[in-house]
Amino acid sequence: MVTGPLPGSLSALRRDRALADLSGSSVDVVVVGGGVTGTGVALDAAARGLSVVLLERADLASGTSRWSSKLVHGGLRYLAHGEIGLARESARERAVLTGTTAPHLxxxxxxxxxxxxxxxxxxxxxxxxxxxxxxxxxxxxxxxxxxxxxxxxxxxxxxxxxxxxxxxxxxxxxxGQLVDDARLVIALARTAAAHGAQVLTGATVDAVDGADVHLGLDDGEALTLRAGAVVNAAGVWSQRLAPAIRxxxxxxxxxxxxxxxxxxxxxxxxxxxxxxxxxxxxxxxxxxxxxxxxxxxxxxxxxxxxxxxxxxxxxxxxxxxxxxxxxxxxxxxxxxxxxxxxxxxxxLPDSAGTGPGDATADLSRKHLLRWDGPVLSVVGGKLTTYRAMAEETVDAVVERLGRGAARSGTARLPLVGAASRASLAGIEAPARLVARYGTEAPVVAGLGLEPMVDGRAETVGELRFAVRHEGARSVADLLDRRTRIGLVPADRARAVPTAERVLAEEP
The missing domain is CATH 3.30.9.10 (D-Amino Acid Oxidase, subunit A, domain 2)
Known part of the structure; x- marks a missing residue:
């Protein structure tokens, strides 16, 4: 069980302090995109001693990373395509997730x-x-x-x-099966924050001009900061910063x-x-x-x-x-x-023609890593291999900057809430909460076990925890990402009043 302050708490107060310090500041790395790739990069870079700001235009896991099959694949499909290397990498990363970084998830x-x-x-x-x-x-x-x-x-x-x-x-x-892909992203973001990264949602990068990164906040404010490197981890939106990517x-x-x-x-x-x-x-x-x-x-x-x-x-x-x-x-x-x-x-490989045709199922799931001036784009790949992608990305950043630890330690770094399966089994909290929050489950349980709506297992305590420690700022953050009750629209509609009440009550 966690005692004392929660590591990497993404509280409203922390966000306000980060914004106050951000304008005109200089950092080693700006990461654009708060999905599994971006949060993985932010964690790897922060754990190597680099100063990091992660900027996400909407909310953590608001894009592709919450729409997966919630699986940690070992690469069986890659074998069918003869991609033995990808299958081996997937199997290795699955073992890291299940054995060290996130056994609870x-x-x-x-x-x-x-x-x-x-x-x-x-x-x-x-x-x-x-x-x-x-x-x-x-x-x-x-x-x-x-x-x-x-x-x-x-x-x-x-x-x-x-x-x-x-x-x-x-x-x-x-x-392997994830209890929730969005919860993995939240755990990565908070672990990055625990290592010193600033994690800011509602922050859209409008342009990168040399070392200057221009961004707009969702309240209309515009800010500029300087970065030694910008990592473009915006997924299907990556072309907005790197138009030449195919x-x-x-x-x-x-x-x-x-x-x-x-x-x-x-x-x-x-x-x-x-x-x-x-x-x-x-x-x-x-x-x-x-x-x-x-x-x-x-x-x-x-x-x-x-x-x-x-x-x-x-x-x-x-x-x-x-x-x-x-x-x-x-x-x-x-x-x-x-x-x-x-x-x-x-x-799309460089050797391909000018159009994709209709064979996306046969395209490789290998990722692309490419510099365009100060912007390093990392795109493609799979949720299972996010950590390996992040490691390779930060290797390139460290080489460019000439500072930061040369080797990644994230394969041995548990995420917030992680513990051995034996330890998880001994936690005094509902099993459902342990599977989603790991060692922090008793804290979540202590905030309220009453269900959000009749017939569903999600609790009011989960909503309060999301606002206090996971950076949730809206009803959509609460119902569509921190919990997944939004996957059933009828249940989501019933939960909206409770989510609105919690947002009003929490500071």
């Missing part, structure tokens, strides 16, 4: 591929799973971190996902359905997309009893808007039709209680 999750999807499908899944097992055992911390791939009986299939049609059995492989945004969409419609599964149902040997639709069970059904991969043309993307009618049909192939009781549109979509910032 990650849990092992079985993935079921049932025989009713086709015996050739399960044979391929078994071969891929066993190859992934070999890679996992070859990376530090990987051996013993997850169970091995295995065939399961018809009875086991029914136990794991009761809604699947009867068949001969299936294959189970294992991967991005191919791809939309990934999910549907939210009650878990009861699939028999309250304990494994992720895995069904191949018709006509593909490497793309699957997953029905991912969540701790709150919901299931997230995804994932699509649709090219997006034109400029990237600031507003959140939404799934198309085609994507909704595709997801439902694919998973319905193996269900006893098919899902319909009326079963969908929510949906969400995010944009992947895929990088």
């Amino acid at each position: 990650v849990r092992p999750l079985p993935f079921l591929v049932p025989d009713v999807a086709g015996r050739s499908v399960t044979a391929l899944a078994e071969a891929g799973g066993r190859a992934a097992d070999l890679i996992r055992r070859s990376v530090p911390g990987g051996r013993g971190s997850l169970p091995s791939t295995r065939r399961v009986s018809r009875a086991e299939v029914s136990r794991l996902v009761p809604g699947v049609r009867a068949g001969r059995g299936g294959v189970v492989f294992w991967d 991005l191919v945004p791809s939309r990934g969409s999910h549907l939210v359905v009650p878990g009861s419609r699939l028999g309250s599964p304990t494994a992720a149902l895995t069904v191949p997309l018709p006509g593909s040997r490497s793309r699957y639709v997953f029905a991912l069970p969540q701790p709150d009893g919901l299931v997230y059904l995804g994932l699509t991969d649709e090219p997006v043309s034109g400029s990237v808007p600031d507003d959140d993307p939404v799934p198309s009618d085609y994507e909704v049909r595709q997801l439902l039709d694919t998973v319905n192939q193996v269900l006893t009781s098919p899902l319909s549109h009326s079963d969908v209680v929510g949906s969400y979509a995010g944009l992947r910032p895929l990088v």
